[in-house]
Amino acid sequence: MDIDLISPERFAHGHPHDQYDWLRANAPVYWHAEKNGPGFWAVTSYEHVYAVDRDFQNFSSKPTVMITDPLSEVTYGGFEMMLMTDPPKHTVLRRLVREEFLPAPTQGRIPRMQQLARQIVNDVIERGACDFVTQVAGEMPSYVIAELMGLPLDDGRELYKLTEIIHTSPEAQKPGEGAAAVQKMFEYGMGVIAEKRARPKDDLATKLLQAEVDGHKLHDMEFLLFFLLLVDAGGDTTRNLLSAGVLAMLQEPEKLAWLKADLPGRLPVAREELLRWTTPVIYMRRTATHDVALGDAQVKAGDKVVMFFGSANRDAAKFDRPAALDLARTPNEHISFGNGPHNCLGQHIARIEIDAVLVEVLTRMQDLTVAGDVSWLQSNFIAGPTHMNVTFKPGNRLA
Numbered sequence: 338m339d340i341d342l343i344s345p346e347r348f349a350h351g352h353p354h355d356q357y358d359w360l361r362a363n364a365p366v367y368w369h370a371e372k373n374g375p376g377f378w379a380v381t382s383y384e385h386v387y388a389v390d391r392d393f394q395n396f397s398s399k400p401t402v403m404i405t406d407p408l409s410e411v412t413y414g415g416f417e418m419m420l421m422t423d424p425p426k427h428t429v430l431r432r433l434v435r436e437e438f439l440p441a442p443t444q445g446r447i448p449r450m451q452q453l454a455r456q457i458v459n460d461v462i463e464r465g466a467c468d469f470v471t472q473v474a475g476e477m478p479s480y481v482i483a484e485l486m487g488l489p490l491d492d493g494r495e496l497y498k499l500t501e502i503i504h505t506s507p508e509a510q511k512p513g514e515g516a517a518a519v520q521k522m523f524e525y526g527m528g529v530i531a532e533k534r535a536r537p538k539d540d541l542a543t544k545l546l547q548a549e550v551d552g553h554k555l556h557d558m559e560f561l562l563f564f565l566l567l568v569d570a571g572g573d574t575t576r577n578l579l580s581a582g583v584l585a586m587l588q589e590p591e592k593l594a595w596l597k598a599d600l601p602g603r604l605p606v607a608r609e610e611l612l613r614w615t616t617p618v619i620y621m622r623r624t625a626t627h628d629v630a631l632g633d634a635q636v637k638a639g640d641k642v643v644m645f646f647g648s649a650n651r652d653a654a655k656f657d658r659p660a661a662l663d664l665a666r667t668p669n670e671h672i673s674f675g676n677g678p679h680n681c682l683g684q685h686i687a688r689i690e691i692d693a694v695l696v697e698v699l700t701r702m703q704d705l706t707v708a709g710d711v712s713w714l715q716s717n718f719i720a721g722p723t724h725m726n727v728t729f730k731p732g733n734r735l736a
């Protein structure tokens with residue numbers, strides 16, 4: 338098997354399941370060469386991905402969770418993004434934002450998210466055709482992140498475009514494009530700092546600016562790194578779940594019909610299967626802090642260890658008939674949100690966004706059909722369609 342889990346073209350139609358299947362069967366902890374780097378361990382079995390994600394003592398999130406090491410000149414003033422820290426520092430940073438994302442406050446957002454989902458479908462329903470990714474699936478997460486941070490909804494959409502550039506593999510774009518998008522995000526974030534300091538509101542951006550760590554307020558760069566993380570993490574992940582999930586169901590219409598026959602009753606279980614099936618985050622990297630055995634592999638201190646979530650989610654040792662989309666699957670302990678200290682902070686919000694959009698789409702956009710080719714994000718980090726033209730029976734706007 339020709340193994341290449343780096344080149345973006347290998348992800349041009351989604352996860353490379355043929356490679357994952359081979360690796361799980363033959364080398365679940367596999368030494369993967371790297372053209373411009375020292376190589377890394379590709380971890381593809383559920384058991385090992387689960388173990389690495391929880392074991393922050395042996396597998397650190399520093400200096401980065403990306404396969405490519407950061408350039409030495411990019412130091413962010415010595416400050417770190419929460420995603421790229423370990424406990425106890427990680428615990429302190431996560432505590433600053435944790436409350437907003439707990440199940441109870443998140444539940445309180447349901448009516449507003451349902452209203453946003455209704456508005457999103459209203460905006461396309463009379464036309465009978467749209468790009469499902471940009472005009473439906475992508476609208477929700479950009480609105481939600483804007484509301485959380487207290488920003489105008491249209492700005493959420495612009496920030497979301499930057500997220501897409503940041504998540505595109507460097508090989509698939511012009512040199513410097515990703516760095517320029519991060520820079521633009523920071524420039525926007527500086528404006529947020531000025532605005533929220535001048536006119537504090539009841540939103541997450543204001544809370545972060547007022548928060549104290551070890552008796553001092555967050556430095557501007559600490560805020561900007563939080564801002565970048567929240568906008569990026571909450572953006573195209575949810576969009577991709579919605580687009581790839583709807584695409585998967587349209588390809589198996591009898592399963593979609595089964596779901597629609599009792600949408601409120603079946604959606605909570607079906608949504609978890611869509612999360613397993615689509616796995617929007619392809620990988621997270623760790624760096625070994627000690628020499629440690631992982632399966633048959635002898636990992637050395639300093640080695641890169643990369644968890645492939647989409648492979649773990651298709652592991653037959655964990656899931657019955659893993660290659661089947663089973664919208665009634667229970668139990669379903671997928672690992673799409675990770676599971677260690679860094680497990681997805683936004684997972685409760687994501688689930689509400691997904692449910693709200695799917696209810697509107699599946700009840701109102703009748704005869705939904707994919708029209709033409711679907712293009713995918715050129716990325717080995719985030720998986721999902723970037724454009725998916727659909728047609729449907731035109732309907733009426735709802736109040």
Ligand code: HEM
Nearest residue numbers: 420570571574575578618674675676679680681682683687
């Ligand atoms: C379907 C949608 C989503 C998926 C599949 C997803 C997946 C993930 C994954 C795999 C991780 C890393 C877990 C690990 O390393 O163990 C993560 C972390 C994170 N996610 Fe999500 N995510 C989604 C939506 C969201 C949303 C909507 C938000 C915010 C509004 C969000 C915020 C975060 C944050 C802040 C982290 C970092 C947590 C930490 O470092 O402690 N995510 N997510």
